[in-house]
Amino acid sequence: MDKPQKHVTHQALEPFPVEGLPVERLSVEPLSGEPPQANKAGQGSHIPASSDVEAVGQWLAEYRASFQTQRAYRREAERLLLWLAEQDLSLGEVRRDHLDAFEAFLANPQPRERWIGPPKPRHAADWRPFRGPLAPASRRQSLVILQGMFAWLVEAGWVAHNPFRLMRDKRRRLDNRQGGIERYLERPLWEWFWSWLNRGLDRPREEKASPRQCFEQHRRRLAFGFAYLLAPRIGEMTEARMGDFHRREGRWWWRVTGKGDKLAVIPVPPDMVALLTEWRLALGLATEPLPDDATPLLRALDGRRGLGDNRLYRLIRDTFREAADALEAEQGEGGYLWATRLRAATPHWLRHTALTHQAQAGVELRYLAATARHSRLDTTSRYLHAEDEAWHRQQSIHRLAPVADAHRSEPV
Numbered sequence: 001m002d003k004p005q006k007h008v009t010h011q012a013l014e015p016f017p018v019e020g021l022p023v024e025r026l027s028v029e030p031l032s033g034e035p036p037q038a039n040k041a042g043q044g045s046h047i048p049a050s051s052d053v054e055a056v057g058q059w060l061a062e063y064r065a066s067f068q069t070q071r072a073y074r075r076e077a078e079r080l081l082l083w084l085a086e087q088d089l090s091l092g093e094v095r096r097d098h099l100d101a102f103e104a105f106l107a108n109p110q111p112r113e114r115w116i117g118p119p120k121p122r123h124a125a126d127w128r129p130f131r132g133p134l135a136p137a138s139r140r141q142s143l144v145i146l147q148g149m150f151a152w153l154v155e156a157g158w159v160a161h162n163p164f165r166l167m168r169d170k171r172r173r174l175d176n177r178q179g180g181i182e183r184y185l186e187r188p189l190w191e192w193f194w195s196w197l198n199r200g201l202d203r204p205r206e207e208k209a210s211p212r213q214c215f216e217q218h219r220r221r222l223a224f225g226f227a228y229l230l231a232p233r234i235g236e237m238t239e240a241r242m243g244d245f246h247r248r249e250g251r252w253w254w255r256v257t258g259k260g261d262k263l264a265v266i267p268v269p270p271d272m273v274a275l276l277t278e279w280r281l282a283l284g285l286a287t288e289p290l291p292d293d294a295t296p297l298l299r300a301l302d303g304r305r306g307l308g309d310n311r312l313y314r315l316i317r318d319t320f321r322e323a324a325d326a327l328e329a330e331q332g333e334g335g336y337l338w339a340t341r342l343r344a345a346t347p348h349w350l351r352h353t354a355l356t357h358q359a360q361a362g363v364e365l366r367y368l369a370a371t372a373r374h375s376r377l378d379t380t381s382r383y384l385h386a387e388d389e390a391w392h393r394q395q396s397i398h399r400l401a402p403v404a405d406a407h408r409s410e411p412v
Contacts, residue, residue, distance in 0.1 A: 045157040052081060052091045055158045059149055066261040068235045076145045079129050092159045096166040106134045106142060119310040184352035185345065189338050193323055197224060215301065218282040220319055223298060225275040227350035230254055230266055231371055234347045238309050240297040242289035245276055258373050266371055316347045
């Protein structure tokens with residue numbers, strides 16, 4: 001007998017607490033009117049769970065000390081659970097061939113209208129699990145996370161085996177080390193973009209902007225300058241507080257709790273101090289924050305509330321698209337390639353751009369790693385393009401014969 005078809009209602013996910021952690025319950029509605037298959041997983045398990053979603057919630061609870069990590073892991077687990085629901089599969093039924101099908105799905109989530117949409121609050125009716133198809137690096141990262149999840153579920157007794165261990169080419173698929181970083185803005189493109197971003201500040205008197213336009217201009221300038229000068233992750237930008245910027249012995253520092261709940265103190269360059277001062281003046285505040293100032297750095301239009309990750313993501317993406325349109329209007333077909341790069345850029349490109357440009361400027365690897373807050377130097381070394389440039393110069397020595405010589409009847 002064929003299994004009843006299911007329709008997964010993404011927006012019908014209902015929250016319930018697992019040790020204080022808001023985890024969502026899948027709503028699976030059988031179109032045939034028959035009840036869904038009973039979940040046979042978890043027999044003899046070592047965790048208090050009665051469904052795959054609750055089991056995954058227990059795994060996520062292990063990362064409660066690191067909000068950013070927990071959120072990233074939840075996103076990947078949620079995508080898998082939603083996909084499995086459409087396949088009428090439980091976690092314990094996942095086989096090796098299912099992993100190939102799921103990886104192909106990540107590369108092209110279909111039907112598009114059900115899976116892909118712009119950033120929305122999770123409670124919104126039109127929330128979707130994807131913003132678009134995942135690039136190879138993102139697919140690889142997703143599989144790395146899910147491999148770890150399955151390993152934990154095996155130890156917890158929730159599933160009998162880890163299908164990732166059957167992947168013959170697992171190292172190629174799951175090794176998250178890559179070659180050089182490519183998702184960044186080349187320096188000439190960044191310099192054009194930063195110049196474009198600052199144009200509104202020198203408008204003629206007759207074209208003066210409204211108070212709201214001035215606020216948005218200063219906020220965009222601070223957001224992009226902050227991202228370029230200090231290489232924060234988007235969550236670190238929205239979590240930043242005024243008092244995180246402080247002066248010690250005449251030097252400015254930024255205190256940040258980043259990935260893995262690690263606290264770091266990063267040197268703040270003079271250009272960032274100038275941006276912070278201008279932003280505070282635009283908000284009607286004193287030029288320097290007090291050490292105990294817990295108000296948000298980046299703010300909504302009311303000048304008080306902080307920006308959420310989704311709002312900041314949209315602000316950055318919208319600005320890149322606006323800049324791309326301006327570039328094409330100015331340069332026509334000559335600006336097409338640069339405009340294409342801008343339209344593809346995401347907030348994380350700014351972090352890559354910042355670290356790549358610092359490396360190109362000669363910042364030592366140990367300091368670059370400290371700014372990036374990487375635990376391994378080989379992760380940071382992906383931003384070093386000096387060898388690529390030297391290799392390119394060497395390869396350029398190898399040339400074709402001049403055209404005039406190529407048509408001689410006899411060899412020289």
